Amino acid sequence: MASKRDWLETGLGVLRRDGARALTVERLCDELDLTKGSFYHHFKGITGFRTDLLAHYEAEHTSRFIAEAESAGDSARQRLQRLHDLVLDTGDEDVDSAIRSWALQDPEARTVQERVDRARVAYLRALWQGLGGPEADVGPMARLLYLVLVGAQQVVPPVTAAELREVYALALRLAPQEDPS
Numbered sequence: 431m432a433s434k435r436d437w438l439e440t441g442l443g444v445l446r447r448d449g450a451r452a453l454t455v456e457r458l459c460d461e462l463d464l465t466k467g468s469f470y471h472h473f474k475g476i477t478g479f480r481t482d483l484l485a486h487y488e489a490e491h492t493s494r495f496i497a498e499a500e501s502a503g504d505s506a507r508q509r510l511q512r513l514h515d516l517v518l519d520t521g522d523e524d525v526d527s528a529i530r531s532w533a534l535q536d537p538e539a540r541t542v543q544e545r546v547d548r549a550r551v552a553y554l555r556a557l558w559q560g561l562g563g564p565e566a567d568v569g570p571m572a573r574l575l576y577l578v579l580v581g582a583q584q585v586v587p588p589v590t591a592a593e594l595r596e597v598y599a600l601a602l603r604l605a606p607q608e609d610p611s
Contacts, residue, residue, distance in 0.1 A: 431464070431468055434473075437458060437462070437479070442483065442486070442487065442525055443461070444458065445483070445532065446525050446528045450528075453476065453479070453483070455479075458479070480538070484529075484542040487525065487529055487546075488545065488546055491525060492550060495516045499512045506557045507561060507602070507605070510558075510602070513557070514595070514598050523582075526580075529542075530580075552572075554571075554572035554576055555568055561605045574601070575598070575601060578597055578598070579594070
């Protein structure tokens with residue numbers, strides 16, 4: 431029997447490869463070579479699965495990254511660097527693109543995507559603020575860092591992690607020295 435996490439990770443894989451329309455009970459069961467009974471053991475239908483999938487995405491691709499970045503050290507610069515490493519090393523930009531595509535068609539996915547975007551920008555804002563720059567620059571820099579990531583996911587061919595690291599390194603050179611207080 432597959433765990434709930436197995437079903438959700440499989441769902442992210444289906445979503446990444448074939449989009450939200452491919453998220454059906456039959457497809458998920460085929461992917462895991464399991465019965466519908468196993469699916470219904472964990473979820474209240476495909477609607478419940480989709481809700482849980484969105485929550486899983488938010489937890490794994492936003493909340494977990496923030497928590498891991500927070501454990502990276504005391505300085506905002508260390509946390510920002512750890513966050514960039516986590517995002518660039520996971521190679522899950524296809525998941526974000528798939529969720530964004532889904533959010534264009536589905537109000538629940540859109541609500542989650544908006545919440546994820548707000549949380550990510552707010553965290554980048556807090557990190558940039560921790561670097562001690564002028565208050566007027568904090569919001570725009572947080573949005574710039576986030577927009578670079580989101581935009582890099584949309585370019586064809588995709589921007590490589592190495593190329594994105596170069597862009598972030600350039601942005602970090604613009605950062606002031608951290609506020610010692």
